Amino acid sequence: MKKIFSFVLLLCALxxxxxxxxxxxxxxxxxxxxxxxxxxxxxxxxxxVTYERILNEESAIGISTLVSYDSDDDINYxxxxxxxxxxxNKPAAGFFIEGFGMLNSSxxxxxxxxLADVINVDDNVTDFALGVGIGGKFISRxxxxxxxxxxxxxxxxxxxxxxYEFVGKVGIHAGFRF
Numbered sequence: 001m002k003k004i005f006s007f008v009l010l011l012c013a014l015x016x017x018x019x020x021x022x023x024x025x026x027x028x029x030x031x032x033x034x035x036x037x038x039x040x041x042x043x044x045x046x047x048x049v050t051y052e053r054i055l056n057e058e059s060a061i062g063i064s065t066l067v068s069y070d071s072d073d074d075i076n077y078x079x080x081x082x083x084x085x086x087x088x089n090k091p092a093a094g095f096f097i098e099g100f101g102m103l104n105s106s107x108x109x110x111x112x113x114x115l116a117d118v119i120n121v122d123d124n125v126t127d128f129a130l131g132v133g134i135g136g137k138f139i140s141r142x143x144x145x146x147x148x149x150x151x152x153x154x155x156x157x158x159x160x161x162x163x164y165e166f167v168g169k170v171g172i173h174a175g176f177r178f
Contacts, residue, residue, distance in 0.1 A: 036175030045070035078104040129153035
């Protein structure tokens with residue numbers, strides 16, 4: 001009888017420990033949204049804000065928006081939705097690969113022939129690109145997020161004469177998970 005009582009007591013203790021561990025993991029997993037700012041573009045007269053929604057422990061979708069506030073920059077803005085697949089031990093953290101689309105607007109100089117003179121004119125070109133990227137995301141216990149990423153895409157439409165055929169995504173992001 002003493003052995004049976006000890007065995008039942010041991011099972012109850014293990015069961016309650018297991019429940020506590022799953023509660024801790026569930027509370028950490030309940031935060032599925034991230035908001036980040038790209039610190040790199042802040043140095044180069046632009047602002048990029050990213051929102052990411054975590055779908056499960058290995059994947060997420062998000063959208064990045066960049067606006068340049070310097071009239072001398074080549075890029076005016078971009079809006080870039082993406083899908084990421086994570087390889088880390090923590091939920092939606094560690095090394096990742098991504099596929100992205102990018103609606104982008106950029107400035108280009110074109111030469112126009114006008115009355116036998118060549119005039120250099122600035123023109124805005126809007127295009128859509130598809131690309132891939134890699135990166136790494138690190139998250140603290142207090143849900144502070146730091147992310148490094150690099151991506152390359154190809155514009156699909158206005159690529160005549162080799163202008164802006166490729167687009168890049170580079171980032172040093174800081175933000176939080178909530």
